């Protein structure tokens with residue numbers, strides 16, 4: 204699913220109105236009907252306080268007021284006049300005035316702000332995708348007032364005060380429990396820093412013309428199950444283990460062998476044909492016991508990985524980093540691997556930390572290598588970013604200039620690809636923020652790479668499958684008790700992709 208900018212959404216509106224065709228006022232009615240339907244289905248309260256300004260977001264609010272009233276809800280409307288009002292706003296204001304039982308209060312100063320009953324639901328229809336600057340004056344005070352006094356807030360299209368396409372840091376923004384957004388995600392509704400504002404996002408289909416999406420190119424895409432179904436390559440019944448590649452996982456050090464076990468077991472579960480694990484000699488018994496399906500490459504050093512004394516190019520894919528530590532001998536090993544292995548590598552954890560200490564190594568990375576940093580590792584590798592928008596822009600720019608795939612792990616993991624396109628993952632949950640979860644992801648992505656997926660495909664598919672398995676694990680154990688091994692044990696979710 205494409206993620207559009209505010210300007211592209213406005214173009215989509217226009218395209219729909221011309222090609223359906225439908226008038227602006229009827230499109231607003233359809234959008235507001237979708238919101239009202241959701242509210243009636245999900246909200247049991249009977250009292251609604253609807254706050255509007257005089258744009259089309261406010262217009263939505265007026266229609267919602269009229270429709271909720273027609274369903275015998277108690278409705279009060281508060282209008283903050285910031286302009287003469289759009290045509291759709293003014294038409295709907297006249298329509299609402301015909302309903303004498305709906306009180307419409309104009310807000311001219313803070314003294315007009317109402318006291319809000321505890322059981323009232325606030326509908327935030329102040330600003331939508333037309334917000335283009337920081338709310339100030341009475342608008343800002345109203346946003347703060349709602350945040351401090353209201354218990355249940357539902358934002359229409361986007362929480363007021365949130366810019367669609369760039370950071371709203373230091374803006375007054377409505378904190379909503381639910382955001383009812385039209386037709387598609389906006390970038391702002393996918394970034395961790397805004398999660399406190401958008402709450403639970405519900406994308407409402409308002410039947411914008413689908414042909415428009417073929418005419419528009421976007422930098423960002425949303426990765427959902429349908430997207431992944433197109434990517435996944437079902438197995439051919441006549442294949443043999445050699446058809447699915449031989450992955451090498453280079454992981455572990457004395458006291459951190461668990462990372463090697465987790466990444467190796469996850470790699471095995473990814474569907475790869477064969478897995479070998481390069482581990483320090485202290486880890487052989489551990490690996491052969493915990494992951495008997497994997498073969499071992501035993502480092503001559505007992506505690507850390509130090510020597511690449513075999514032809515590593517025979518492996519279809521190599522994942523390096525989980526638990527390897529940053530010992531000088533391991534650092535020298537990594538340098539040797541970068542020089543010796545020509546195909547895309549998967550680098551995670553301490554491999555990234557070593558790389559961040561050696562910026563001169565960037566040119567050594569095989570093209571289309573996959574880096575899987577969490578935000579702190581990302582900052583060490585590239586730079587500190589002032590906000591999430593800046594961070595994803597940096598990831599896209601670095602992926603493009605360094606010809607890499609960068610998996611920026613987080614609430615909604617973002618995958619930046621060498622083409623300059625970015626992908627927001629939609630699977631997964633907070634329970635996956637647990638030790639070893641990243642090791643599991645590295646194993647999955649390495650396994651997919653070994654099966655012949657491109658680097659971008661392996662990263663996008665791997666992140667989504669990791670999240671699917673994490674969601675299943677959370678269902679079994681709860682987000683608190685779940686551990687990284689449970690993600691591996693739930694990789695059976697891949698079956699859902701195998702059904703045609």
Ligand SMILES: NC(=O)C1=CN([C@@H]2O[C@H](COP(=O)(O)OP(=O)(O)OC[C@H]3O[C@@H](n4cnc5c(N)ncnc54)[C@H](OP(=O)(O)O)[C@@H]3O)[C@@H](O)[C@H]2O)[C@H](O)CC1
Pocket residue numbers: 212215216230231234256257258259260261262263285289329330331332333334335336337338339342359360361385386411
């Ligand atoms: N397809 C759809 O998604 C549909 C969406 N609809 C709704 O329309 C809004 C967008 O409506 P729009 O009129 O473009 O803009 P807003 O209502 O969001 O904002 C109103 C105007 O407010 C001004 N503005 C912007 N920032 C500020 C600020 N910080 N302080 C004061 N005023 C501000 C701006 O006008 P200017 O002339 O001042 O620039 C805005 O235009 C969308 O979100 C949906 O809710 C349709 O109802 C149906 C289809």
Ligand SMILES: [K+]
Pocket residue numbers: 260327328329330331358359360361362363
């Ligand atoms: K809003």
